[in-house]
Amino acid sequence: MANVTVVDNNPLKSIAIDPIAPLAIGGTANLVATGVFADGTKQDVTDVATWTSADATVVTVSNAAPTRGQVRGVAAGGPVTITATVQTASGPISGTVSVTVAPKKLVSIQITPTNPSLSPGQSQNFTATGTYDDGSTGDVTQQAIWASDTPSVLTIVASGATAGRATAVAAGTVSISATVEGVTGSLQLTVMSVPLVRIVVSGDANTIIVGTTQPYKATGQYADGSTKDITTSVAWSSTNTAVLSVSNAAGSQGQATGIAAGTANLRATLGTVTGQLAITVSDKPLRSIAVSPNPLDNLVVGLTRRLTANATYGDPPNTIVLDVTTSASWTSSDSSIATVGTSSTTAGQVTGVKAGSTTVTATLSGISGSATVNVTNPTLTSITVTPSAASVRAGRSVSFTATGNYDNATQIDLTNDVTWTSSDTTVAQVSDAAGSKGVATGVAASATPVTISATYRSVSGTASLTVTAPSIVALRVTPTSATLDVDQT
Structure with a gap:
């Protein structure tokens, strides 16, 4: 169970729960409860909250580890109010979210x-x-x-x-x-039996402010020249835990937190291979926060786009600018127009609800920055998938993009919003997972092209993909040189 530290001078003020899509009957989803404290800082309180459902005949919610906060659809209906409550010295603090169960199969x-x-x-x-x-x-x-x-x-x-x-x-x-x-x-x-030869540790910044957290990534480099994200496979450590700590917990691997001013090496180890990155932890004071883009225009109802919060620490000319999107507390001045995510995975993600304008604010340690969000509600008329025709060898990948064409003459990138499908997954598969949406991979050669489809709200666009047989483009003979005695093989 996670530990939530509540002190008299920084009490828990509210709890926010991110909304979720409608559940299927029998379907589950993990809710995240984020506590917002008096100084604007946030902490995950999912595991210390008591969860209740207003109608367990439609939606149930778990209070048992390790599935605390997990909701399950029982019967079509809703919306049902799900409540997370944390007991504090001044009394219970609660947050709610509405969950609907759809009659879909x-x-x-x-x-x-x-x-x-x-x-x-x-x-x-x-x-x-x-x-x-x-x-x-x-x-x-x-x-x-x-x-x-x-x-x-x-x-x-x-x-x-x-x-x-x-x-x-x-x-x-x-x-x-x-x-x-x-x-x-x-x-x-x-x-594959190809050995790992090197690990590269990287992140958006090599400087962390005391009390803040930054995510870092581990990339494995292999003997055959290939690379892979191994962030969740390595063991993370800090050479100076009094200055810097790092998480190995599922879902937060590689997230480093500044403890005190100083320096430390952030290390990632897999087997006998270790990579490291020098990190400086600074105690410069926070001076301002800027939210971008500002304004966020043409956010279509139903779509989600991300705002970024950058904090400036210290005074000129020795300032430090860091991305604090995931550590800031986010609010919308009118959630009937646009909502904003508050958890570590959805922070700054703004979703259009209805046409209009609202102000979205990011707050950290009492300092705030904001951006105007303008929501529109045009009608999607068609989707264009590019390239319209592509060829790829079996075992290789190609990326497709989807552009939405609306009746107000605007075009919007929907690559990460559409549902991607392949007409024949035995020939080619296309990813519909976050971070790789639209990436198609050849499985087996075929003379018949596969149709790659991108669908959003019953509107679809297509492209054709031909998968060809792999071909040898180079041969490498090892060893490159050798000495043999007579009769030696």
Whole structure:
């Protein structure tokens, strides 16, 4: 269970719970309760809150570890009010969110990433995305039962808080599956025996302010020249924990927090390979916060776009500017026009509700910055997918983008908003997972092109993808030189 520190001079003032999409019957989702304190700082209070449902015949909510805050659809209906309450010295503090259960049926499951690069000892978090009979999609990772058909090559967590986390054991080919309500999605992958030779640690800034947190990334470089994000596979550590701490907890791996002014090396280790990055922790005072873009124009109703909060610390000419988007407390002056996310994963993400203008504010340690958000409500008339036709070799990938064309003559990038599908996943698969949406990967060569579709609110656009057979473009002979005695082989 997480620890929430409440002191008399910085009491808990409110609790915010991010809204979620409608649940399917039997579907689950994990709610996150974020506590906002008197000085504007935030802390995840999900695990210390008491959760209740106003109508458990429609939606239930868990109070048991490790699924505390997880809601499950029981029957179509709602909205049902879900409440998270934390007891404080001055009395209970509560936050609420409305949850609706839609009468929709799960028809298919896609597992992503579709083309991971794994070597023995590495781990990978897989995501299961369900598609329903109304065309909508939802994350069913924790609802699914996961399995590996060859545990000697790769094991996978079947259920629970870390469901879908796989660990490579040995080189070979394996198929993993995720099953929900009798519907199964599967993915075949190969564990390579290529050794890891280097780890590169990187982040947006090499400076952290005391009391703030910054995310860092670990990238593995392999003997064959390939690279892979191994942030969730490495063991993170700090060479000076009195100055800098770093998390190894699921969901926050690589997030470093400044403890006191000084320097420390942030390290990432996997097996015998270690990478590190020098970090400076500063105690300069916060002077201002700027939110960008300002204004945020043409936010279409139903779409979500991200605002960024940059904080300036210290006085000229020795100032430090850092991204504090995830550590700031976010509010909207009119949530009937646009809402803004408040959790660590949704902070600064603004969603249009109805046409109009509102002010979105980011606050940290009593200092605020704001931006004007202008929401419009045009009608989507068509979607253009580019490139309209592409060719890729089996085992390789190509990226598609989706542009929405509206009746007010505006064009908006919808690549991350549409649902991506392939007409034949045995020939080519296309990712619908956050961070890789629209990335199509050739599976097997075929003379018949595959149709790649991008759909948003019943409007679709398509492109064709031809998958060709892989070809040898180079050969490398090793060793490059050798000395042999007579009769030696």
